[in-house]
Amino acid sequence: MRRILFPILAAATALTFRRRMLTWGATAEEVAAEYPGDSLVPAPTGRSTMATTLPAPPEAVWPWLIQMGTERAGWYSWDLLDNRGRPSATRIMAQWQQLDEGDRIDTSPDGKLYFTVALIDRPRTLVLRSDIEISRGRSFDPRGPLPRVFAAGIWAFHLTELPGGHTRLVVRTVGHSGPRSLMALPDRLIGEPAHFIMQLRQFTNLRERVVANPAPSTENASTIGARPR
Template sequence: MKTTTACAIGIATYAAGLAVGSQVIARRWRLTWGATSDEVTRTMPGDELLAEPDIVATRAIAIAAGPEQVWPWLVQLGPGRGGAYTYDWIENLLGLDMHSANTILPEFQSLSVGDAFTLGAKGPHMRVAILDPERTLVFASEDGRWVWAFGLYPAANGVRLVSRNRIATPDATVSTRLFNWLIMEPGSWVMERKMLLGIKERAEGRRWRNSRRSPGDRPAVCPR
């Protein structure tokens, strides 16, 4: 009996360790999706605005286009502007009023440091903290708990678009941190992955290439 009990405890301990380990590995993959090790460790403009974050996510994508073709899609980001190029229906379930543009909108191309928008009725107020045309765009929340940076870096066949989120949760309870780990972080990966792919497709000019639908129809998405 004692041997059986010890064996059962050993198996349970191993299974628990395996589950936790797999979650840790999956979490790192989600938080660094698409990014190289150099991109993950590289200091980016905006890092200094939140020196001790609790969560850092650095995600990236290669875009076969020049920075001048990517930049306009970045500067029109935001609710009531160009949207977020992700799953609008999910964003709008959360009350964010996002409608992703499929063209460059001239009225939203004159972004300046200090310009701000609010993510939803009760969401954070995001302000442009750093703007270096065709290189860097950094948003920071007015409460100082979120910094969202975009960097465009030269690559062999275009540019690398790197997105970094630095988030502080100093008042979070254990249950809140667990919720963030199991629900919010995977959700943010799903949405940001879609956003990066959406910017890539638009900047490369292939989002609805070869579509034969009429202008009033919903465009067909090219396969990846």
Template sequence: MKYPSVPGGRTWALRGDSMTLRTPHLPAKAGAAAAAAGLVTAYLAFVRPRLLRAGATAGEADGPYPGDGLIPDGTRSATMAVTIDAPRSRVWPWLVQMGTDRGGWYSWDRLDNFGRTSVRSLRPEWQDIAVGDHLAGTPDGSQWWEVAALEPERFLGLRMSLDLRGRPFDPAGERPRYFTDSLWGFELKDAAGGCTRMVVSEYWSFRPTWFQPVLSILLLEPSHWVMQTRQFANLKRRAESGSA
């Protein structure tokens, strides 16, 4: 037998010779929603900041970075860094020979180099690049990174400009209605003990603007962290080994 409810939605129930106070359970969906909200909050507050600044100091992440005027309306995104126990002159040759049709990207080759193995040696024929050159991003060359900035042994800026169907457009002309336009930068600085500090950062412009943070948080930031940390590890290993 049930009796009238008391504050909080609880009811008294008669069982045998005793009365018990029943408290209703939260709906399962409400509990799942609360747990999901907690996970999202924890990710945004604790995990995401570490992905965006992996290995970088506050000065490297918040200070000026080359190429800030190359992407119109571009915003700076993740900044990551690594110290390589080799001078800039031994790190730079590995950077300039990047490209799907050249030395690869030194990351997870199955994911970003179409299964082609990134080279483990320096190739003289890939050492001369200039502003305006294209470094293929696909085996057929239908997409590419354009050399947008070049300061030997100091900075390499690679730009990719695509509409949302994956078709390249001329960044010097009119942009499509919907597009992605980004700069992937590699800055080399001298560090103590003859080492090199490599700081990688990006500038990015995207339309529609409302979708940019959604795409960035859900997909691009985590995947960039996975790929960039792998590239750091492989570049560090190659440059420090003195492979020729």
């Protein structure tokens, strides 16, 4: 009997923890909701919804998000892992406040890996898209044929203003990778835990930064992140 029960209990525990990991901090309504950008990834093979409440209005959180990137403000996570050990910025940097749909945000110093800004709606929605050819270790154009082994998906930030000048930040990922015979196990054992660890750290560091920096004035907030015409 024990030989039967132990693997069943172990599998149930792993499944429960995985579900918790993929929905950390999010309400049932947030997990079930559809957000802008979700439909950009057809036939998804993975999805997560993590959320936190930040003690600042969306206009004060937004500038931190749009200046993210390698050779920019960093990612506010574990810098040794995702920013070559360079500390992420601790203040708003004016030179990195311009961002439009179609812009690239490098994730490697050589520019071989990058996010593309898929959707942007200031200061509510920022959707970053990543399409990686695994064998070559570089991004590819999703408008062309899919590489033999690939990982594609979005990393999306959705901001909602709460009473008291706070922000509800929901981070949604939707991914599609293949072939599944090769990618299913790495996605489950590496990709999902890595995102969980890095996103939790980013939540913590964003909270520290918005607390340490006062919200911009209403006049300035309306233009932050807009590219001069």
